[in-house]
Amino acid sequence: MNDHRPQRVNPSAIAHSPISPSGLPNQVTYTSASWFRQPGPPIWKKMWRDLLASRELAWRLMVKDLSAQYRQSMFGIAWAFIPPIILAAGFTFATNAKVINIGKTDIPYPAYVMLGTMLWQTFIEALNSPIQAITTSKGLLAKINFPREAIILAKLGQVFFNFGIKIILIAGVFLWFRIPVPWTIAIAPVALLHLIWLGTFIGLLLAPLAGLYNDVSKALPLIIGPWLFLTPVVFPVPSSGTFATVVKLNPVTPLLVTTRELATTGVISDPQGFWITSGIAIGGLLVAWILYRVAMPYVIERVSS
Amino acid sequence: MDRSVIVKALNQNEQKQTLTRADDVVLSVNGVSKKFCRDLKRSLLYGVQDITADLVGLRRESDRLRPKEFWALQNVSFQLRRGEALGLVGKNGSGKSTLLRVIAGLIKPDAGSVDVCGRIAPLIALSAGFNPILTGRENIYANMSILGLSQKEIDERFDQVVEFAEIGDAIDAPVQTYSSGMTARLGFACAIHTEPDILLIDEVLAVGDAKFRSKCTRKLAELRAKGTSFIFVSHNSMAIMAVSTSAIYLQKGKLIAGGTPDKIVEMYEEDLFLGNTKVIQGKMTIPEKSPSNSSGVDITSICLKNLESNTIDSLTSGESASFCVGFKAHRSFSAVSLRIEVREVGGENNTILFLSGWLEQGVFDISTGNHEIQIQMPYVCFKPGVYVASVNLRKDSSYIFDTVESFTFVVRGDSKMSRCSFYQPHSWKLVTL
Numbered sequence: 204m205n206d207h208r209p210q211r212v213n214p215s216a217i218a219h220s221p222i223s224p225s226g227l228p229n230q231v232t233y234t235s236a237s238w239f240r241q242p243g244p245p246i247w248k249k250m251w252r253d254l255l256a257s258r259e260l261a262w263r264l265m266v267k268d269l270s271a272q273y274r275q276s277m278f279g280i281a282w283a284f285i286p287p288i289i290l291a292a293g294f295t296f297a298t299n300a301k302v303i304n305i306g307k308t309d310i311p312y313p314a315y316v317m318l319g320t321m322l323w324q325t326f327i328e329a330l331n332s333p334i335q336a337i338t339t340s341k342g343l344l345a346k347i348n349f350p351r352e353a354i355i356l357a358k359l360g361q362v363f364f365n366f367g368i369k370i371i372l373i374a375g376v377f378l379w380f381r382i383p384v385p386w387t388i389a390i391a392p393v394a395l396l397h398l399i400w401l402g403t404f405i406g407l408l409l410a411p412l413a414g415l416y417n418d419v420s421k422a423l424p425l426i427i428g429p430w431l432f433l434t435p436v437v438f439p440v441p442s443s444g445t446f447a448t449v450v451k452l453n454p455v456t457p458l459l460v461t462t463r464e465l466a467t468t469g470v471i472s473d474p475q476g477f478w479i480t481s482g483i484a485i486g487g488l489l490v491a492w493i494l495y496r497v498a499m500p501y502v503i504e505r506v507s508s
Numbered sequence: 509m510d511r512s513v514i515v516k517a518l519n520q521n522e523q524k525q526t527l528t529r530a531d532d533v534v535l536s537v538n539g540v541s542k543k544f545c546r547d548l549k550r551s552l553l554y555g556v557q558d559i560t561a562d563l564v565g566l567r568r569e570s571d572r573l574r575p576k577e578f579w580a581l582q583n584v585s586f587q588l589r590r591g592e593a594l595g596l597v598g599k600n601g602s603g604k605s606t607l608l609r610v611i612a613g614l615i616k617p618d619a620g621s622v623d624v625c626g627r628i629a630p631l632i633a634l635s636a637g638f639n640p641i642l643t644g645r646e647n648i649y650a651n652m653s654i655l656g657l658s659q660k661e662i663d664e665r666f667d668q669v670v671e672f673a674e675i676g677d678a679i680d681a682p683v684q685t686y687s688s689g690m691t692a693r694l695g696f697a698c699a700i701h702t703e704p705d706i707l708l709i710d711e712v713l714a715v716g717d718a719k720f721r722s723k724c725t726r727k728l729a730e731l732r733a734k735g736t737s738f739i740f741v742s743h744n745s746m747a748i749m750a751v752s753t754s755a756i757y758l759q760k761g762k763l764i765a766g767g768t769p770d771k772i773v774e775m776y777e778e779d780l781f782l783g784n785t786k787v788i789q790g791k792m793t794i795p796e797k798s799p800s801n802s803s804g805v806d807i808t809s810i811c812l813k814n815l816e817s818n819t820i821d822s823l824t825s826g827e828s829a830s831f832c833v834g835f836k837a838h839r840s841f842s843a844v845s846l847r848i849e850v851r852e853v854g855g856e857n858n859t860i861l862f863l864s865g866w867l868e869q870g871v872f873d874i875s876t877g878n879h880e881i882q883i884q885m886p887y888v889c890f891k892p893g894v895y896v897a898s899v900n901l902r903k904d905s906s907y908i909f910d911t912v913e914s915f916t917f918v919v920r921g922d923s924k925m926s927r928c929s930f931y932q933p934h935s936w937k938l939v940t941l
Binding site for chain 2: 344
């Protein structure tokens with residue numbers, strides 16, 4: 204229904220004329236056919252159109268969510284800083300006390316952990332955002348037919364907003380530890396974007412299933428916990444052994460490491476891995492997007508309105 | 509809004525309808541079927557199967573049910589034209605809401621197709637998406653953009669929405685401080701001001717107080733005059749008859765009848781309350797209830813009679829008549845009274861006449877047996893038209909023995925009465941001073 208906006212004609216013109224003055228403003232047909240047999244333009248055209256149509260709504264939903272979130276909070280944006288600081292403090296303490304043994308890092312260890320944690324957090328937020336979008340807006344989805352992309356975009360917007368706040372902390376860390384800034388930091392956002400696409404891809408893939416079964420939301424934290432320790436967030440990339448292979452096969456590794464390298468050393472250790480994973484993330488995101496669009500009516504059917 | 513304006517608008521609308529052309533169809537539902545599964549676990553599994561089938565392109569029109577499935581809608585077809593108000597009646601679980609959800613494009617049909625021309629707005633989601641923490645102002649913007657309006661369009665309508673919802677200064681207070689009535693009004697105002705081409709209304713006219721309800725009904729009449737079409741779901745037969753221009757009847761997912769609202773509602777109510785009640789023009793007889801279904805006094809007939817106590821099929825403006833309700837008492841009761849409420853079919857949804865025996869010493873002590881309470885009217889003051897009465901028998905002020913939701917009757921009149929809306933009993937006299 205929101206696909207095209209009908210041309211608003213002067214209401215008095217309608218009232219006095221028996222024939223619709225604008226002809227057919229927007230014709231939509233709903234059938235039982237599969238997505239690629241649906242009448243109307245091909246799906247990518249509809250996807251593009253809905254993406255454009257949902258910008259304003261997504262912005263509004265994001266502003267609404269953010270202001271509600273901060274209005275009901277005492278510490279407000281401090282919540283973006285607290286987890287990485289606490290995690291960095293904990294790991295630094297554990298390393299200094301020789302509880303855990305971590306190899307040498309390119310930059311001071313607390314800074315390494317904080318930067319890594321912030322990137323990891325952003326990835327996890329991106330992964331969770333489509334799932335949260337569906338579970339929190341179930342009622343709305345079941346009642347109103349708005350472009351389904353909007354809730355995903357709104358959540359993604361929040362991910363960017365939160366990262367924007369974290370940049371303040373990152374700047375503070377760079378200043379505090381006197382880490383030299385390479386010119387490559389200018390292209391670090393591109394790598395970060397790919398990291399976010401990867402998270403969104405996985406989240407969007409799981410979102411329809413999460414809309415049906417709440418097992419997904421239950422299982423996710425159990426997977427995310429160990430996953431952190433298979434990603435070089437609090438330790439440098441291991442060079443040999445089975446563990447090194449597992450870490451290398453972890454798709455988050457090349458994207459997160461590249462982002463961090465671009466922001467700190469300026470030397471990319473695994474450009475090939477980065478591009479392969481980026482390709483998977485972007486291609487996968489498009490596929491997951493189609494899946495999401497196709498699956499939503501079936502999910503909504505099973506949500507009470 | 510001035511009543512004459514509405515009447516004019518409605519008349520204009522009727523003229524339009526006589527000019528209806530094929531390209532005026534804004535919604536066309538063609539053989540739509542939808543199946544559901546009542547077993548939740550299985551339903552979720554079917555969901556996964558359906559998604560997979562749709563993705564790989566195996567999904568096609570299906571006419572077979574999988575285990576534990578049933579048809580929520582089966583081969584439903586109808587059309588909606590510009591400015592038409594279609595009432596949708598049916599028992600709970602007959603598929604009314606499912607039909608609205610298919611039309612809104614929220615869920616996919618299993619067979620058939622829906623062609624929509626124009627923007628659809630659901631009025632089912634009154635305050636969906638309201639965030640209690642945020643102010644009324646912020647919620648209006650969020651809610652209306654979900655309903656598909658741009659920033660500019662909302663800016664233009666903002667004042668109208670606030671005025672319509674009667675929120676006033678509270679607009680900048682958080683919605684959680686609003687009363688439930690205020691929230692509902694705000695939701696309704698947002699939805700109605702999106703000015704859609706087709707409005708889906710699911711049992712929402714029950715919000716707010718009587719004043720706000722009549723305001724809503726007026727607003728709907730206004731929108732309809734501008735060419736908005738409605739689909740209207742309600743269990744309130746009165747509301748259906750008052751608002752709709754036509755109606756369809758769903759039974760167990762099948763569309764079993766379509767026609768004028770009074771015919772369809774009559775049919776629905778016969779099925780719902782009365783089993784095999786006979787309704788002939790001006791008289792309704794209701795079969796006796798079994799003692800276990802009875803609350804002591806049962807209405808057995810409703811009819812119109814003239815001065816000579818003969819049953820008549822219609823009332824005539826200016827003449828005398830009685831409105832008679834027959835009942836059977838299984839034992840004796842004291843303080844039994846009759847209450848009737850009359851509305852005009854196709855008018856505004858407001859009560860034209862309200863009579864309560866309890867409030868007017870029309871209270872009787874009755875013995876076991878058959879009786880009739882007559883409301884004797886020396887002059888029928890209704891203007892010609894079709895009316896529907898809801899009738900109930902009470903003990904004291906609030907205990908209801910039995911109720912009949914709609915007794916439809918016709919009032920006729922001569923040509924003079926077509927020029928006015930009220931019969932004034934009168935006589936002429938010349939006095940020389």
